[in-house]
Amino acid sequence: MKRLFLLISLLVLSKFSAQTWATEDQYIQRFAQYAVEEMEKYKIPASITLAQGLLETGGGQSRLAQEGKNHFGIKCKEDWTGKTMKHTDDAPNECFRVYDDPKQSYEDHSIFLATRKYYTKLFDLDMKDYKAWAHGLKKAGYATNPRYASILIGKIEKYKLYEFDDVNSKEVLYAVLKKYPGLQEDRQFMAQLEPVKEKKKTIAPTPKTQSQPKVYALAPEKKERVKTRTEILNSILIKSHPNGGLKYIVIPEDTDIQFIAKKFKISESKLIKWNELEGNALAKNEIVFLESKNSAGNTATYKAEYGEDMYDIAQKFGIKLNKLYAKNRMDEGQKPSSGQLIYLIDKKPRN
Incomplete structure (x- = not known):
């Protein structure tokens, strides 16, 4: 019984502090x-x-x-x-x-x-x-x-x-209480009203007219066991890209193309071609497509962020790298400047 009471107390106290x-x-x-x-x-x-x-x-x-x-x-x-x-x-x-x-x-x-x-x-x-x-x-x-x-x-x-x-x-907490009179039973919420109560005597919460359903945040879960690198790699899930539903994955830990080829039963040569890779190493957070990318993006333009190159943008939006260079009339290997507008569909024609 004591354990049950303690659990309920924790649930109530976590109501406003938890991020749920x-x-x-x-x-x-x-x-x-x-x-x-x-x-x-x-x-x-x-x-x-x-x-x-x-x-x-x-x-x-x-x-x-x-x-x-x-x-x-x-x-x-x-x-x-x-x-x-x-x-x-x-x-x-x-x-x-x-x-x-x-x-x-x-x-x-x-x-x-x-x-x-x-x-x-x-x-x-x-x-x-x-x-x-x-x-x-x-x-x-x-x-x-x-x-x-x-x-x-x-x-x-x-x-x-x-x-x-x-x-x-200074009045907003009273407006909340008027909207949700069931909060009168919440000590933490009512404690916030105390400093204002003396100054704002003309504003009073409406009486509780009907029972309000109580919804409490869940108590924090116990920390899970830290997964090993192998477990993390084996848990990779195929995702659907916003650009036409292309199948792709995000590398959760440093690995190589051989591991991905074996796991998803796709030849290494296809993965290298589809992702325009120059080597076998794959870094954490790298995007890898499991099918050929598209010739255009799903949005018209994009502003390059600091440190990004055209390959990063091509992978981010599921566009073939050579097509991306062509749309922006840039030479292969040329890097965009921070904030530069990159065309993902078609660059506007010259006047």
């Missing part, structure tokens, strides 16, 4: 404060920021949110000097920013919108017109999904996130 959110409601409870604080600093509607966070992270469940505390899918870019992680988005092993705290991710998202020329017109909009902001983000090219604006608006209206556009950072 079982529902979108929990995500709102945890991050509404950050969204409102950013609204005060950068004039971006809290409803928009929260809806984007919900969508980008799948309610806090995405790998980027869990491991990198990156809630808005912001990539490294040439000006990022902090921690990074590899993640598949438009292409395998793309570089994404890693933060020490989700709060940093929220602020970086605000800075991203406030300092990019593509989004300047957004700040001419009424800050409480979440529909105009949603459509403005889509028009500015924030996302490629044609339904992006309607999806954001759907999230905002489903959870009434527009209510957070009318509060300030």
Whole structure:
């Protein structure tokens, strides 16, 4: 019985500290404060920021949110000097920013919108017109999904996130409590209200009118045994590339082409040809295709990152190297500069 009580206590205490959110409601409870604080600093509607966070992270469940505390899918870019992680988005092993705290991710998202020329017109909009902001983000090219604006608006209206556009950072916890009265039973949450309670006597949480389902984060799992190098290599899984579903793998540990050929029953000569390899050695995180690459990419252009060469880009986007050189009118072996626009489909014709 004591063990059961201890387990329940741990579950409750981990509710707000763990990096796992079982529902979108929990995500709102945890991050509404950050969204409102950013609204005060950068004039971006809290409803928009929260809806984007919900969508980008799948309610806090995405790998980027869990491991990198990156809630808005912001990539490294040439000006990022902090921690990074590899993640598949438009292409395998793309570089994404890693933060020490989700709060940093929220602020970086605000800075991203406030300092990019593509989004300047957004700040001419009424800050409480979440529909105009949603459509403005889509028009500015924030996302490629044609339904992006309607999806954001759907999230905002489903959870009434527009209510957070009318509060300030000192009132937001009360707004959360009004929305989720069941949090009155959560000591950690209620403790956050104490410093504000004396100053804000006019704002009071609504009485609990109906029982609210309790959803607790899972307790941290026990650390698994560290796998050996052989076990890691034998666990390689075939993935589907965003560029036409090409079959590829990401090398988890340094190995050689012979091992991959034997494991996947493909001749060494084909693997070397398909991946335009010059030797047999394969390094950790290297992308290896298990079939011939395509002649074009799945997106029109890409900005080269610092230190990348054309081979890196060809592997990242599943394009034959000679085709990539041709599209960009570059000589074989020529390296792109950091930030250079690389054409993945067809370069615009000369005037």
